Every structure is written in C-alpha cells, then in structure tokens.
Amino acid sequence: MSTVMAGVVGSAITLAAVNYTDTGIGNQVQPQTESATESNSNFVTTPTSTKSTGSIADIIETSSKSIVGITNIQQQSNPFSRSQGNVESGSGSGVIFKKEGQDAFIVTNNHVIEGASKVEVSLYNGEKVDAEVVGADALTDLAVVKIDAVHAADVIEFGDSSILRAGDQVLAIGNPLGLDLSRTVTQGIVSAVDRSISVPTSAGEWEMNVIQTDAAINPGNSGGALINTDGKVIGINSLKISQNGVEGLGFAIPSNEAMPIVNQLIEKGKVERPYLGVSLADLAQIPDMYLDNLPDSVNSGTMVTYVDPNSAAAKAGLHEQDIIVGINGEKVENASDLRRYMYTKLQNGDNVELKIYRDGKQQTLQVALSAANAE
Numbered sequence: 001m002s003t004v005m006a007g008v009v010g011s012a013i014t015l016a017a018v019n020y021t022d023t024g025i026g027n028q029v030q031p032q033t034e035s036a037t038e039s040n041s042n043f044v045t046t047p048t049s050t051k052s053t054g055s056i057a058d059i060i061e062t063s064s065k066s067i068v069g070i071t072n073i074q075q076q077s078n079p080f081s082r083s084q085g086n087v088e089s090g091s092g093s094g095v096i097f098k099k100e101g102q103d104a105f106i107v108t109n110n111h112v113i114e115g116a117s118k119v120e121v122s123l124y125n126g127e128k129v130d131a132e133v134v135g136a137d138a139l140t141d142l143a144v145v146k147i148d149a150v151h152a153a154d155v156i157e158f159g160d161s162s163i164l165r166a167g168d169q170v171l172a173i174g175n176p177l178g179l180d181l182s183r184t185v186t187q188g189i190v191s192a193v194d195r196s197i198s199v200p201t202s203a204g205e206w207e208m209n210v211i212q213t214d215a216a217i218n219p220g221n222s223g224g225a226l227i228n229t230d231g232k233v234i235g236i237n238s239l240k241i242s243q244n245g246v247e248g249l250g251f252a253i254p255s256n257e258a259m260p261i262v263n264q265l266i267e268k269g270k271v272e273r274p275y276l277g278v279s280l281a282d283l284a285q286i287p288d289m290y291l292d293n294l295p296d297s298v299n300s301g302t303m304v305t306y307v308d309p310n311s312a313a314a315k316a317g318l319h320e321q322d323i324i325v326g327i328n329g330e331k332v333e334n335a336s337d338l339r340r341y342m343y344t345k346l347q348n349g350d351n352v353e354l355k356i357y358r359d360g361k362q363q364t365l366q367v368a369l370s371a372a373n374a375e
Contacts, residue, residue, distance in 0.1 A: 069122035093224035104152030108223030135265030159232030174224025188215030217250030277311020293360030326355030
C-alpha cells in the first residue's frame, strides 16, 4: 500500500465540501456522495466487468435521479440579541442507495452533516425535503441519512471496488460549489488503487484507504458517487490534494470499504469498535521530565494520560504514565498506530497483548477488549 503524506509543504488535504463560513482552518473538508443497491437487507457489492455497457450519457441519465444535494443547517446565535436562528453552514452531495418500507436511505460523508441541527436534501427535480440522520462515523468519514421513500425516484447500485485497475474509466457525480451546479458530471480514470492518506478527523488522525482519480472533485462533491462504466458506484468522493501547480489528485472511499460501515450505521446508528478505555499522548509530545527512566533506545510510542476506571485497560492493570510501544507483536509508534491496529484487526472481546514501559522497565499486559463508540 502506498502512503501519501498530507503534510507536503505548500499542499493541503482538502475535503470536498462547500463551507458557507470561513472556519479559519487551512485544511478544508469537501463533501462527496456515494450510492448502494435498493434492497430490504444489507446491500452487497455486485461484481461487474470494467467494460462499458452503454454510453456515458446513458449512464448519467440512469444514475442522476439518485444523486442529491445535502445542506447542513446549524443553529447560530444572533450577536445583537439573545435569539438563535438556523443558518446554512455548508453543502455537499449524497446518493440514494436503498429503499426499505417508508424510508429511503442516502449515504454521504460525515463531514457534510457533522454539527447539523437540521439536514435538508435537494432532489433531482428541485424539491427540498428534511432528512433524519441515521448514523455517522467520523473516522471513516461516512454517514447515512434517510428521507420519506415517496421522494426517492430511484436508487443506485454498488459495484465491486476490488476489481478496479489503474486506467479504468470512472465518472464523478455531485454538486461542486453548491446546489446551483447540482449533478455535475466529470470524467476521468482510476489513477491508482489502494492509496493510503493520513486525514485529520473530529475523532482524531486516521489513515484512510482510498481510490485515486483524476476525475475533477471540487468543494461540494463530498459524499458524491464515483461510478464505473457499468453505472455502479465503486467509490464515495471525499477529498483532494490542493497545491499550486497540482491538478487531478482526487480521492474516493472504495465501495467495498464503505459498505460494512454503512450497514452498521443503518443497523445500530454507530460503528462499534474495540475500546481500550484510555486517553493517550504521543511520546514526542511528552516533556522530558516524565521520561527520565525510559531507556535511550525507546524513542517512540504513546503515553497513557488517563484510564477509565471501568474500562478494559483498568481491569488489565494499565496505569497513567505507562508507555505503550507494542500490540500483539506489532510496533506502536504513536496513538494513531494503536487505534489503526485495534480498529482494523481486532473485534470486541478479543484478547490482546500490550508491550509497555512502566518506570523504565518493560512489561507485558493481557487485555480483554470491550465495546464502545470510539477510542
């Protein structure tokens, strides 16, 4: 897996959303849309060839009714009075992927709807309807909202992202720069598969596995669909790299990685991950006075700064100021390494071995992981 570093001088990982107010943050999140199959159960990927089954115009005509705009509406205080009012904070894209009973489900990016007191969906015919947030996951940047099924003209099917190859043609559909340019289509190719990008999220730094494409992805595309030439969604457009002189570096969450998260959000409203029950600080952030007893050979790891008294960590005997340097034989360089290993390779109830340093001496602890929303 190739890793693309976000901290390149002069560049920024940009999440493709349209923000109506300046947040003062250099890295801007930009929304994209994704879609799935209409079904009364969990949706699954559909293996398809990479050969076109119709013209691009035919594909767009079939797909466009399932692409929606999503507006994030937040409460804002009036500085000249004590009243509060709703204001449009930003907008992105979404995809209607499933109808079930009276509900139609839409997948989008978490950063599109995060912080919203109200979510509004703009349909292909210009109609606007209120949506309910079903669930959201900050780490994977995925969210699901639902509307009344009577408003959903069509759904779009997920394809199998595992068969993608560099050079395959793809189409990006979304709402760049806001709803005035709704359901804009751009064409490109898969530039690379299995890229890894370090992305800051509201739940912490996360290394996201993505599809790289040169199809234009702009603010407002977040949560939108990356579609193959069979008209199936194989990625959720999510971010791009912004840098002077750099073009055609857009990224989408692969459909095969998105679907298990989306299924959990529909079923439980959240993603359940193994929970250690500690707060952490990377060793590089710790003052030297707390590291006097640490061997000179130990220059990476993460320090425990708090232990939840009712957590798996407490039951296993983990203490504040313990330094975690390994898990199940894998080296832990920082807190992100620990979270990534836990969230991708472990499940609730698993027993793990932590390699730690306490008062300068190496120890191992056995921990039985429990369940919680996040680390």
